[in-house]
Each structure stands twice: as structure tokens, then as C-alpha cells.
Amino acid sequence: MKGVLLVNLGSPDSTQPKDVKKYLGEFLMDERVIDLPLWLRTFIVKGIILNTRPKKSAAAYQKIWWKEGSPLIVLSERLQAKVQEQSEIPVGLAMRYGSPSIQQGLTDLYERGVREVLLVPLYPQFAMATTETIVVLAEELRKKHFPDMKITDVPAFYNQPEYISALSNSIQDYLSDKDYDHLLFSYHGVPERHIRKSDITKSHCKIDGSCCNTPSKAHEFCYRHQCYQTTKNVIEKLGLDKDKVSTSFQSRLGVDPWLQPYTDRTIVNKAEKEGIKKLAIVTPAFVSDCLETLEEIAMEGKHEFLEAGGEEFHTVPCINDNDEWVGVIAKWIREFNN
Incomplete structure (x- = not known):
């Protein structure tokens, strides 16, 4: 059975400094985000940034937080729901950092019987810190937890x-x-x-x-x-x-x-x-x-x-859950499912 996993960047669970600190820690300790030796990355992130930045970032998140939660998460969920309406196969949602995690997203699909996944990094342009880190982590998780699963990723679509x-x-x-x-x-x-x-x-x-x-x-x-x-x-x-x-x-x-x-x-x-x-x-x-x-x-x-x-x-707002954008993803899924 085939399925789809949409993956976005992620967001803190709340605007509380402790949740922002947890999110920033996961994000900034990614070797494809701050590509420095582990000892130096750890010193910079855990020794400096996480002791100074969470409160400032929390204040920034508080300015844009919606009643339903993180705008990025809410908008991603709306996108997933609309895409699912136009798709015959399961469409999951995950975040590279924070929750729901990519492991959780793959697990949910696996438990529904999915063994072939179309991985859709929601980034138009390729970058180490976006598309690459998603694809690499998904493959690592597949080998470790889902060895009988096949993952096909959608490449950068900036030129589509x-x-x-x-x-x-x-x-x-x-x-x-x-x-x-x-x-x-x-x-x-x-x-x-x-x-x-x-x-x-x-x-x-x-x-x-x-x-x-x-x-x-x-x-x-x-x-x-x-x-x-x-x-x-x-x-x-x-x-x-x-x-x-x-x-x-x-x-x-x-x-x-x-x-x-x-x-x-x-x-x-x-x-x-x-x-x-x-x-x-x-x-x-x-x-x-x-x-x-x-x-x-x-x-x-x-x-x-x-x-x-x-x-x-x-x-100008992002394309978010714009109907034409939803149609584009649905088209990719139909091509994958045929």
C-alpha cells in the first residue's frame, strides 16, 4: 500500500521559553543546520545560544501565535486535510523538528499498512538545512525501524x-x-x-x-x-x-x-x-x-x-493551503500512485 508524508520545518509546542528552548536545541544541534564539529556546535548552541535566545524567541512567537496554536503547524494541518480530500491514499504530516516527528509520521503510515511512501519536503529550493536533512533522517529511520518500507522523495520543485x-x-x-x-x-x-x-x-x-x-x-x-x-x-x-x-x-x-x-x-x-x-x-x-x-x-x-x-x-502571504497549491501536490500524489 502507498502513502504520503508531508514534512515541514516545525515549531515549538508553545510560546513558553522552555518549549522554545527545547525546539531550538533540536533545530540548532542538527549538523546540517550548524555544520560545525560536534564539540564546537555543542559549545555554541548549548553553552551560548540556549542560554540567551529562548526568551527573545519566545517573545517573538507570542506576537504571531494563533488561538489554534503555531501558525506553521495549523497551516500545515489545513494543507494536509485539503490534500487528503483529493487523494485516494493516506496523507500524513510530520515536522523535521518538534512534533509530530518524522518517526511518528512514518509509524502512523506503517500502522495503516503503508509500505511505499512519497516523502514531500515542503521546501521549493534544495538546501542542506531543509530538504537534505529531511531526506537523510527519513532514510535513517526507515533502515532502523521500517526496513520493509520504501521511500521516494520529491526533489526541489522551484522549477516545476x-x-x-x-x-x-x-x-x-x-x-x-x-x-x-x-x-x-x-x-x-x-x-x-x-x-x-x-x-x-x-x-x-x-x-x-x-x-x-x-x-x-x-x-x-x-x-x-x-x-x-x-x-x-x-x-x-x-x-x-x-x-x-x-x-x-x-x-x-x-x-x-x-x-x-x-x-x-x-x-x-x-x-x-x-x-x-x-x-x-x-x-x-x-x-x-x-x-x-x-x-x-x-x-x-x-x-x-x-x-x-x-x-x-x-x-504577500505564503501559498499555505491555497487551492491551486493543494492541486499541485494532489497531482504529484496521483502520479506516484499510478
Whole structure:
């Protein structure tokens, strides 16, 4: 019997600092998130970050928490329910960090008789800290607990026409009655070293402004290329003016160089240096609205833009449980089930 497991990032169980600390500990101790030697990762995460960051992060989560719970979890559950309505086989839901865990998700499917799973990491672009960590963990769990189960994973779908259509239409629908001067595509940042580590050619990625536009096998696992290509695809789909669209990267951590330009600086520069008065932002690295979109962009980003002299700030919602997006996943499932 076949089944499906949708996997998103995850969320703390509550906005209490102890729950946020537990979640951050699991997230940041992942060797594909902070890819440092165990002793150094442990020192940084458990010795420094978990002693300083949980209270601040808890306060941020409190700003965006819904009555039903974590927005990311609630939106993921809505997506699962809608996809299940259009699918003949079981559709499960799991989180890479927090609950429900991937092990629990696989267990639930296994107990329903599922022996062949379509694993759907809910990330359009490939990255070590997203798609790869999900696929690797799922395979480790399969070998240990479900040796007679087969797992097939959905690769990065940033270039899939159906996804680009769903994303583009959601952007167009939201902005149809909005007035804006510039559209900024903000993607979650990653350390530059992650780009080089993911380069299967070991020579192509130089992060020099040209390698992402030069055809290469490296692009199959290059997060930076896939982000810029997503922006390009939407520009072409919607016929946007290239001069009125740009790309940036948010949520950097630590002192090592991360992908640039940085979103927070870009937001300020758009107002202060370029004189942009009306800014719209879309966040296509996420399929579900979460802390990074609802607090970091919609709240903090808006504050920074207005403080810098901007006048209107629009945050385009993620595709969440958008009906067209649901249809895209349902199509993948039908193809898998045939």
C-alpha cells in the first residue's frame, strides 16, 4: 500500500521559553543546520545560544501565535486535510523538528499498512538545512525501524511549472488591489559555505554573481541558484518589470558570511537610498507562513521600512493551503500512485 508524508520545518509546542528552548536545541544541534564539529556546535548552541535566545524567541512567537496554536503547524494541518480530500491514499504530516516527528509520521503510515511512501519536503529550493536533512533522517529511520518500507522523495520543485503557476497566481491575487513601487523576493539565508558544500562538481559555485547563471550540474543542489531562478520564473510568468523586482536573503545567524544581499539592509536601502515609498515582499522559500514571515518580515521588516522613510509595506502571504497549491501536490500524489 502507498502513502504520503508531508514534512515541514516545525515549531515549538508553545510560546513558553522552555518549549522554545527545547525546539531550538533540536533545530540548532542538527549538523546540517550548524555544520560545525560536534564539540564546537555543542559549545555554541548549548553553552551560548540556549542560554540567551529562548526568551527573545519566545517573545517573538507570542506576537504571531494563533488561538489554534503555531501558525506553521495549523497551516500545515489545513494543507494536509485539503490534500487528503483529493487523494485516494493516506496523507500524513510530520515536522523535521518538534512534533509530530518524522518517526511518528512514518509509524502512523506503517500502522495503516503503508509500505511505499512519497516523502514531500515542503521546501521549493534544495538546501542542506531543509530538504537534505529531511531526506537523510527519513532514510535513517526507515533502515532502523521500517526496513520493509520504501521511500521516494520529491526533489526541489522551484522549477516545476505547476508550482510556479500557483506561486505566481497567489502573488498576483494578493497584490491585485495593492499599490507598490517595488517587489522584493526574500528567501531564508544560509551560510555561503553551505553553497560550496552542496556543489557536486566541487568547482562550479563561486558565489560571484555569474555562476548561478552559468549552466551546471551543480544547480541541482544549489540553493542560491534555485532562489534566483524562482524569482526569474515568477517574473517571466507574470510579465513583471525586472527593474522593479529584486532578491535578498533573511535570518542570518552568527558572524560567518551568509548569502547576500541581506533582507533587513535591503529594506532600509530601498527607502533611504532608492526612495521607494511602497514596497511589497514575497517569501518563496516558505510554503507556510511562520515566524520568519509573520514576525521578521511582516512586523520587523515593516517597522524598519517605515522608520527609513517608506510609506506602504505589503507582505504577500505564503501559498499555505491555497487551492491551486493543494492541486499541485494532489497531482504529484496521483502520479506516484499510478
